[in-house]
Amino acid sequence: MIGDANGSSLIEIDDQEEVEDPFLAFIEYARAVISPEDDRIEDPTTEASGPGWGWIASRILKTCTAYSSGVTAAILLSDLSQAWHEQNKPGMSKKKPELIDQLKKSHRRRRLANTVTIDSIHEKNFLSMNSVLEAVIVNADVLPGTNIFMLTLGDFWSSNTIDLYLHRRYYELVETANGILRKGREVLITGCYLRTAREGCGTPRLLPTEYLVILLDEDADDDTILIGTLFYSDTFSSVSLDAFNNGTSYSLYARIESIGPLESELEFSTAHRRQISLVDCDGVRLKFILWGEQVILANLMSVGTTLGLERPYISSLDVSAIEGKDEFCLEYGSATHLYLVPSILQEERVCVSLTQNQCQGSKLLGSVGVSQVTLPRDAEGSIDFSNYPFRTNITDIRDKTTGISLYGVVTEILSDPNARGVVFSLKIEDATGAIWAKLHFTSTWSLGRVGHGHVVYVSGLSCKTTNDCRLEVLWYEKDEKATFINLSCLPAFLASSCLHRISTLSQISKQRNPAINICRVKLGEIGQCQNIHTRLSHSVCGQFIDEESSSSSSHGGNLHCSFCRVSCNSRAGSEVVRSFHIMITLADEETKLYVWCTGQSASAILQISPDEFCELPEDDQLIYPSSLENNEWFLVTLANSGSRNLGSGHRPSHETEATCWEITRALKI
Structure with a gap:
């Protein structure tokens, strides 16, 4: 089944035997270290007690991002163990107040x-x-x-x-x-x-x-009496702004329907603001506004829980600069007390699919014989995969799921000019299949350079079925758990031997499954008659600016990025940068490979920045390739940017059919 980018349909591909990925293997090794054998799941219906696959992967990549010069297995395991220990610390003393032990039995x-x-x-x-x-x-x-x-x-x-x-x-x-x-x-x-x-x-x-x-606990007699006495006499419909101004106080009881994002740029104030939408038992809605330092109160609330507001401050919408059809909104005043009836944690048993036995991650699965795990379900009925103990493969994605983490290769990127806001669609592929994901950005593309063949890790994805029965995978940059990391361009991978395996050029040429390809190579000739070319690129996305636009404007007018579909501000000097665009021959002991590169990898290979190169006299530019030492050895990350059918979307930015391999990172050794 093949669908378009807007439909985000699941795309099935032939099953292929996956070559062991060192990054995936290290995740399983780390999980085994953090969760000893006696702490793992033994009962197939029991909730996972150890860290989820996505939690480990995110933590490893966060550490790699922080240490660009590389990490060791000891550093990663120490960081993972400490973070997990702090999150699930058993305590320093064996003695715990008996009261808490009794309450813990009903803690749901x-x-x-x-x-x-x-x-x-x-x-x-x-x-x-x-x-x-x-x-x-x-x-x-x-x-x-x-x-x-x-x-x-x-x-x-x-x-x-x-x-x-x-x-x-x-x-x-x-x-x-x-x-x-x-x-x-x-x-x-x-x-x-x-x-x-x-x-x-x-x-x-x-x-x-x-x-x-x-x-408050609605099942406890004392709390039931308190709720009935304190809150059931007032509703949103009974609230009057005039009565409040004349000294009337209210106690209101409503369900939290949504918690809006933090707003920091208000026309009349520099204070932060957070908006919480409430709906009472009659279906009437009101906004509850938190100001300034109060916004941290939102950390105590979650959608679906019931909030009790004793003596809230009531403000007119004009004074609060809130748009809406209501006359007033609620605020956290100096006499306000807040009560919360938390929603009971709903759970659902999820069967572990057979793909876990076919793909990386099956070693741990087979060692404990787990056939299903218990995962939490939110108020809308969506299952939260944030702590799913195994890697989620693309064929495992199902309707009404959140907290999904995917690890795969980008095979196509499309922008959606008709969407509200900034929306891009990516087709991500792993060994089990491929799927379109819609990325919703807060203002503009903010992921840097992402190209065809780049291996990425994406967390915070959600999935639902559309009206035309298609699976739609969504990602929102504003979500707290949303991350997107381009592993192909991550410097730490080249210098972290625990996360990669060095392959030969002939091995990667035959490889069909998505993987981060790292090779030890020496440099040969630079293509195109020994000339080094520079081009203008958009610093936001890393893509080349259209040749026609750049030549007509001479870097002085309005330049256009066809990827972002925006005009670039060249005068500010921040959106348009000069970048190399070179083709070069790589060689190892077995074979040669013709590749292309740009950005940091090209600068590392040429050992000069584009701006410094352009400042050289024309004769020096022509002879510069011959001044480089022959047979220098580099460690490079290679991405297959042209081996797939790219459809009508953005073609590889090297625009050359002769080569399909891109150097995404290079390190001289």
């Missing part, structure tokens, strides 16, 4: 993104402002000789506890005998400052924070 909600453990706070002696504490009140006391309340907090993942000075806006909730902030109450906290322990005495404590949300 999803862990928030920025959650940190109390154990990690003690170990690092550090806490960032946007960190989240999912805590249980172990004790609430007044400090002797003062009127200051101190809460002792624990969590489900730590053995330690930590003390929090309670902010005075919450004193009314703890002062009475039946105060809601009492022993056993779960709370979500952010925006905390840590008062570190002094040398030789004291313990770390959390300073007061305004950003605390109280969790």
Whole structure:
């Protein structure tokens, strides 16, 4: 089944025996190290306890991006182990408050993104402002000789506890005998400052924070009574701006329908703003606005949960500069208390497809005999593959899934001029098939140079079935978990022997499956009569600017990038750059290969920048190739940019049929 880029249909290809990919092999090795044999899945219906495939792959590539000079297996394993240990730290002490052990049995909600453990706070002696504490009140006391309340907090993942000075806006909730902030109450906290322990005495404590949300349980009798007493008398329809201005207060109860992106550029203010859309039991909608430092409260909320707002501030839309048909919106005022009824974590058993036995990653699968795993499901019914323990192959993609990570090769790129916003479609292929993915960018293409044959890793993909029964794979740059890494252009891969295997030129010429090809080669002749050519390229995407546009404008007028479909600002000197465009012969002990290159790889081979080359006299430019040492050895990354049918999309930017191999990275050795 073959579809167009807009339909994003799944494209089936013939099954081929996949040659072991060192990068994929290292991911499986790292998972085996982090999750010892006795900690892995034994029950086929049990949720995966170790790190997911995507989590490991993302962490490895994040480290490689940070260390461009290369990494070792020891560095990667140390970073992975430390990150996983901090995320799932068992605790420093075997003794945990009995209260927390009892509550943990009914703990069925999803862990928030920025959650940190109390154990990690003690170990690092550090806490960032946007960190989240999912805590249980172990004790609430007044400090002797003062009127200051101190809460002792624990969590489900730590053995330690930590003390929090309670902010005075919450004193009314703890002062009475039946105060809601009492022993056993779960709370979500952010925006905390840590008062570190002094040398030789004291313990770390959390300073007061305004950003605390109280969790309620609709199945608990006390909370059911509280919800009925506090919230059920008011609805969105009963709210009146005039009544509020005359002293009326409201307590509102509604489901979080959406959490808008952070807005930072407002016409009338430099403050950040976050917009949360609420819908009450009658289906009436209102906006809840967070301003400035308040935006970190959104870290405590998630779509599908129910939010209770006691005494929210009510502001007119004109004052808040919010567009909408409503007369007013809700804000987090100085007297507002927030309550949250978290949605129960829904899960679904997912069968592990047979492709896992045919492709890389089957070693771990076969060692534990897993036939299905349990994955969380969100409020819309989509299954979250963020912690799927195995690599997701393209033929495994199904309707209503999120958090998908794909590793494959780009075989076609198309821009969509008719789409709203900046949208590009990429066809990504692995050993099991190929699929179109729509990439939605916040403003413009921001991935740098991505070409045909480049091996990429993409996370944060989602999939749904369209009205015409096609699978549509989507990626949004603004999503927190969305990443796109071009492994073919990643400098660390050349210098990280643990992640690659050096192949011969003859081996890669016969290879059919997507892979990162790294070869040890020596340089031969530079093509095109020993001339070195420079061309103008668009710095945003790395693609060459149209020859007709550049020649007519002489780098002084309006230049056009056909890839991005935009005019380039040459006068600013930031969008248009000069780049090499060369063809060259590579050789190893067995064979020769004619290739092309541009950008960093061409500069590394020629050992001069394009601007420096253009400043040379014309005679020096002509003889420059002969001045290079013959038979210099390089480590190069090669991408097959022309071996597939590229359709009517963008042709390879070298525009030469004689060669289909591109040097994407080069390192002199």
